[in-house]
Amino acid sequence: MAMFRRRPRTDDEPEIVDDAVVEAEETSGSDDLPREAVRTQGPWDSGDDAGDQPRVDLGALRIPGVPGMELRMEIDKTTNVVSSASVTVDGSTLQLQAYAAPRTEGIWDEIRGEIQQSVVAQGGAADDLPGPFGRELLARLPARTPEGRTGHRPARFLGVDGPRWFLRGVVTGRAAVEPGAAGVLEQVFRDTVVVRGGEARPPRDLLALRLPGPAAPAATDEDAPAEPSFDPMTRGPEITETR
DSSP states (O other): OOOOOOOOOTTSOOOOOOOOOOOOOOOOOOOTTTTSSSOSSSEEETTTTSSSOOOEEEEEEEEEEEOEEEEEEEETTTTTEEEEEEEETEEEEEEEEEOOOOSSSSSHHHHHHHHHHHHHHTTTTEEEEEEEEEEEEEEEEEEEEESOOOOEEEEEEEEETTTTEOOOOEEESSGGGGGHHHHHHHHHHHHHOOOSSSSSSTTOOOOOOOOOEEESSOTTTTTTOOOOOOOSSOOOOOEEEEO
């Protein structure tokens, strides 16, 4: 059973921000277009058979629980929108965000190039490499050391194009550079379910997240939105405001 604990955000923890997410007009098309080929591995779409593994319902994302994990939701102070969910295990963190995507093509190739350019412009570096989910970026982000010096901190940018959605993951900590430490967070990413919904959205529009509801064994686009349900005996997730 996963345990969700409050954890203060440290001053040296980098906030993963890039300029890749911008609005664009959605490619027109019919809702009757055939779905993409059956997915053989996750991340999963809500219409896939993702198994009956219990998952935490965050609205657009349903994330599997793993022992000892901490869950943090980040809220954009300017919009009061829950902007991302972060899972921390053994000192490494996976940040998750889901976006709308065009019907006819994926956007990860384009976004990956934009992230790479943004990292380099900020004084970092990023290598485009093959990974367990396809192409990914291994970046070295500018950061301040505890002594006040300028250094770099590693981060892995993961991306998967789904049917009309795109899921981005950012791995920081030991799991960004040590394969042996990455397995648990990679499995969380692989077992995550994206609930896109049927409404029209422009590509790169952030899919709405919400505070956790009850664990759900499966996800469908037809599920009615539920009010968050909390166990009064369990402490809730940490909520961090971002500017």
